[in-house]
Amino acid sequence: MAPIPGSGLAKGLAVTLRTMTKKTVTEQYPDALPELPPRTRGVIGLFEENCTVCMLCARECPDWCIYIDSHKETVPPAAPGGRERSRNVLDRFAIDFSLCMYCGICIEVCPFDALFWSPEFEYAETDIRELTHERDKLREWMWTVPAPPALDPGAEEPKEIAAARKTAEKLAAAQAEPREDES
Ligand code: SF4
Numbered sequence: 001m002a003p004i005p006g007s008g009l010a011k012g013l014a015v016t017l018r019t020m021t022k023k024t025v026t027e028q029y030p031d032a033l034p035e036l037p038p039r040t041r042g043v044i045g046l047f048e049e050n051c052t053v054c055m056l057c058a059r060e061c062p063d064w065c066i067y068i069d070s071h072k073e074t075v076p077p078a079a080p081g082g083r084e085r086s087r088n089v090l091d092r093f094a095i096d097f098s099l100c101m102y103c104g105i106c107i108e109v110c111p112f113d114a115l116f117w118s119p120e121f122e123y124a125e126t127d128i129r130e131l132t133h134e135r136d137k138l139r140e141w142m143w144t145v146p147a148p149p150a151l152d153p154g155a156e157e158p159k160e161i162a163a164a165r166k167t168a169e170k171l172a173a174a175q176a177e178p179r180e181d182e183s
Pocket residue numbers: 060061062063064065066095099100101102103104105106107
């Protein structure tokens with residue numbers, strides 16, 4: 001059956017009228033920042049104090065876009081007569097975000113909580129080579145990582161916090177004890 005003349009125009013006008021009454025969905029970025037969920041996967045932050053240079057993240061990254069350099073350092077024995085130890089010192093930690101596919105495997109596998117998702121997303125570059133970000137930048141992004149969610153009421157204290165609290169209590173008790181030369 002031949003279409004009624006003008007029906008296409010009427011349909012088009014109906015769509016226009018319907019859309020005019022709806023709330024606009026256009027994001028006015030960069031004039032207005034989008035409201036993102038706090039756990040948005042924007043970029044990866046490095047808490048380098050926790051990194052032991054175990055290389056697990058670099059080995060597990062499917063894109064091989066984590067670059068780590070380190071050297072070994074000898075640490076004197078903790079107690080007299082003890083053995084010297086050696087430890088890895090981080091020289092370079094960089095991520096090439098032109099290759100990264102934001103899978104989060106590096107963050108999941110890090111055994112020492114040194115990598116975190118940050119919601120920061122404004123790091124576009126005009127030159128792809130500038131998307132390799134070094135440790136200083138990754139460290140800076142750590143400040144944009146949201147605090148972990150609160151524990152459930154009655155949940156067991158995390159073992160790291162329990163250990164730190166016990167150490168702090170021991171130190172406080174040792175400082176409170178009167179020294180022999182004061183008595
Ligand atoms: S998020 Fe995935 S692709 Fe990106 S650096 Fe981590 S492991 Fe590699």
